Amino acid sequence: VCHAPMEYEYVHYNHIGAYRCTSCGHARPDPDYAATELDLQNGKLILDGQFTVALAFRSIYNVYNILAAYAACRECGVEGAAIADTLSSYILKNGRMQTFTLGQHHGILLTSKHENSIAYDTNLRYIASANEDCTVLIIVDAVSRKYFTSETSWLWDIDFDQLNVPHVKRVILSGMYRNDLAERFRFTGVQNWEVIPGIPDAAAAIRDSGSEALYVVTCFSDRDKLLNLPDVKKEG
Numbered sequence: 317v318c319h320a321p322m323e324y325e326y327v328h329y330n331h332i333g334a335y336r337c338t339s340c341g342h343a344r345p346d347p348d349y350a351a352t353e354l355d356l357q358n359g360k361l362i363l364d365g366q367f368t369v370a371l372a373f374r375s376i377y378n379v380y381n382i383l384a385a386y387a388a389c390r391e392c393g394v395e396g397a398a399i400a401d402t403l404s405s406y407i408l409k410n411g412r413m414q415t416f417t418l419g420q421h422h423g424i425l426l427t428s429k430h431e432n433s434i435a436y437d438t439n440l441r442y443i444a445s446a447n448e449d450c451t452v453l454i455i456v457d458a459v460s461r462k463y464f465t466s467e468t469s470w471l472w473d474i475d476f477d478q479l480n481v482p483h484v485k486r487v488i489l490s491g492m493y494r495n496d497l498a499e500r501f502r503f504t505g506v507q508n509w510e511v512i513p514g515i516p517d518a519a520a521a522i523r524d525s526g527s528e529a530l531y532v533v534t535c536f537s538d539r540d541k542l543l544n545l546p547d548v549k550k551e552g
Contacts, residue, residue: 318342330434330440336524351379356445367400375442377532384413414543415551418519420527422452425543430459432537433473440478443531451484451526453518455534457491457541468496480505485528490518491538515541523547 327333336343339489353362359371412427426439487509489497512518
């Protein structure tokens with residue numbers, strides 16, 4: 317077993333990227349199918365240098381999902397152009413991303429997985445790259461769907477410093493475990509955060525002020541605690 321460190325030419329997230337062992341030569345193999353160009357801001361993906369896909373959900377996760385579907389179809393003999401056309405016209409029904417309005421705010425709920433820092437980091441990166449004035453609401457009201465536990469050490473694995481950007485004007489921490497969140501935020505460079513304990517109270521505070529974009533980061537267990545509030549109008 318080789319214990320030498322890995323070098324990376326680039327990293328998409330966590331350990332996913334172009335890796336190479338500094339000792340034994342183990343490296344990322346050349347793929348049979350590849351995403352060769354990507355513009356998340358404009359929602360454009362090019363596969364194998366020639367097939368353009370319009371992205372309905374502008375996330376690196378979605379790019380990996382599309383590439384997996386594309387590779388499977390190509391292996392089954394489907395032409396690349398037909399795959400790209402189909403993917404571009406697909407109407408996304410993504411339970412992990414919900415759009416809504418709250419007062420004058422257009423909101424996007426980005427579902428993360430508690431106890432999974434990669435899921436959180438990817439959604440925080442999405443917010444940081446959006447480049448529009450916004451409020452961010454982070455809800456931790458239930459810790460785990462798998463275990464009966466109140467263990468929150470996984471919060472320390474999340475790179476909340478990604479929210480330390482000028483266009484994130486306000487960060488609100490809410491839910492049963494808001495104090496655990498607050499303790500974590502005390503060790504970040506983010507300055508404009510506050511605690512509003514109840515989820516309805518946090519929603520009301522946002523509703524009654526401003527019209528900037530709103531991003532909500534929470535888990536599958538907690539998302540409907542916001543989306544089902546009377547003042548929240550879910551979009552199709």
